[in-house]
Structures are given as structure tokens and as C-alpha cells.
Amino acid sequence: MIEEILPAEVASAVSRLDAPEAALFPTERALISSAAPRRRAEFTTARVCARQALARLGIAAAPILSGARREPIWPDGVVGSITHCAGYRAAAIGRSTWFTTIGIDAEPNEPLPDGLLEHISLPQERRRRAHADGTHLDRLLFSAKESVYKAWFPLTRRWLGFEQAAITLEPDGTFDAELLVAGPVSGFHGRWLARDELIVTAIATPRPETP
Template structure:
């Protein structure tokens, strides 16, 4: 499913259920030793996706534990992102050099809880969503905005090591192309001597899910 919004040079894995036979590394087991069942299932199945995505890069399984602000601790030479929600777990990985950063997110295609939109959005974004809603379509645009902003943060943090608030990026969708553009409203990280001023991403709506993906190519990315 997610491969439809990814470039060919990344490796991905996704699962729509929680397999019962996933074995965690001791370092991973320690992370969730006190976790409730829901958190344990999310974490464990996401690591199964990570193993499969690593294999797609020709790499062996290794423990991947959360670091600062929950950012996965990827092995040297690997760039990646993980997401999980009800009915979906996924991981997308690439080789450093071919990929600069990745941010993926999945959410149920349903309305946001009351009051959340005002917290995560800017006035111009809410106007943009109203315009999109008038033109129809299958996406729950409020939820898609939340999903896109989560992808933006996941792409931003590995480059900066800093928090990015919801109001510090502005997102606009192009429903005909299935894409979105995120404009940073704060100074961006400098990559290869150039300031990153925003991110481009893709959005997929299918089977009751909204999935967003940002993959920033690196200098060695295939043409």
C-alpha cells in the first residue's frame, strides 16, 4: 500500500495485523517491559516491519530502540521512519547518502477529536481545508493535515535534533496530484550548504487509512 507514495530506492514493510511470533531483542524488550498491551503490540509489530525493511536493504536485524523524543535509533548508515495506528504498522528505510531524511505517518480516516484542529493548524490552513471540503473527495482533510504535520516533524527532527511545533510549519494539499507542500515558518536546517525551507510529501487515502510520506533524496539518490 505505502509503496505507491514512495520512491523506488527506499525499502519498506507494512502490516495490517499483529503477528504473534515476533521476538524482540533484549534492548527492545526493556523499553516496553512495563507497557500496556496496546503499546506492546504497536512497538513489537513495528519492529517486525523494521526487520523486513532492513532485509530489503540487505542488512541484518538489529535492535532499534527509541532515543531522544522517541526518534528510533537506526544503525549506522540507515535513515528511516516508523508509524503505527489502529490497523496499520509500517517502516520505511533508506541508505544514508541516497536519502537525507524520511517522515511517514498513518492515521485512521476519520474526524479529529473536537478542538484538536485549532491546536494543530494555522488560520490559513483551516481556510484551505474548508476549500478542499467544498470540492469533495474521500480524504478527511483535517486528519490528513494532522498526518502530514506528523510526517514533517519526523523528517525535521533527525536533521535538527529540535522540537517543531504544529504552528511552525504550514501545509497545503494538492488533491489532484496526491501531494502536499510543507513550508517551514522557522529557520530550517542546513543540508549540504543549503537551508531546508520546507518539505514535499505525498498522501494516500485507502481502506479507511490516511498515509503521508516525505522522502528527501540525498546526493547519491538514483536518477
């Protein structure tokens, strides 16, 4: 699904089945040596997807370690994002000469737990959510904010709270994010898709052309 809402220049890979930990580099395996089985499976398969996406750009396999906030550390010359939820793992990679940042997220197409919508949304977002048959719009809003954070953090190395981005969801499968804090960008434009019991969202910001 994720490739349908990403530009053609972004390489992506998806897996519905988890890969064995033998697929990891030793330095990657060390990062999850004490993690719970679920976390180990998510981490491993996301790294396998990431290497498949890198290969599609002609980039050799290499360890993909984690930063202080568990963000993936990409090889020089690329930007990217990974996501995982039950039964779905994905990675999206683009060359940094083409894109400034990428953020993706996948979620089950089901309601958020009781009380969580008020925690992750602004009043205006709850009033103006798009209409979409069969799509749980509270979960879609959450996913869009996750993609926004994943696109924001590599640019700033700063946390972004749910209340610091205002999302406008559109029924045509797009969304806009207005950032309510100072930073190098004022917002993002993204796309979303709901199908096969999943919701996916993606942001891929092209690098401005040099005058």
C-alpha cells in the same frame, strides 16, 4: 499503501496483524517492559516491519532502540521512519547515501476529535485545504504534520510545533510544507494517499547530488 507514495529506492514493510513479543531483541523488550499492552503491540510490530525493510536493503537484523523522544535509532548508513495506528503498522527505510531524511505517518480516515483542528492548524491551512472525496481533510492535515515532524527531527534534534509548519495540500496526492523556524531545510515535499479507511503520508528527501 505506504509503498505507493514512496520512491522505489525506499524499502518499506507493512503489517495489519501484530507480532508476538518474542520477535524482539532483549534490549528492545526491556524498553517496553512496563508499557501498556497497546504500546507493546505497536512497538513490537513496528520493529518487525523495520527489520523486514532493512532486510530488503541487504542489512542484517539488529535491535532498533529508542531515543529521548521515542524516535527509532537506526543502524549506521540508513534513515527511516515508522508509524502505527489501529490495524496498521509500517516502516520505511532508505540508505543515507541516497536520502537525507524520511518521515511517514498513518491515520484512520475519520474526523479529528472536536477542537483539535484549531490546535494543530494555522488559519491559512483551514482556508486552503484541498478537496478530496471521502477524505477527512482535517485528519490528512494532521498526518502531513506528523510526517513533517518525523522528517525534521533527525536533521535537527529539535522539537517542531504544529504551528511551526504551514502545509499546502494538493488534490493530486501531494503536499508541501513550509517550515516557519530556522533550520537546515526550509521545507519538505511529500505525498499522501487515502484508501481502505486509512490516510498515509510520506516524505522522502533525496540527498543532493555532489557537484
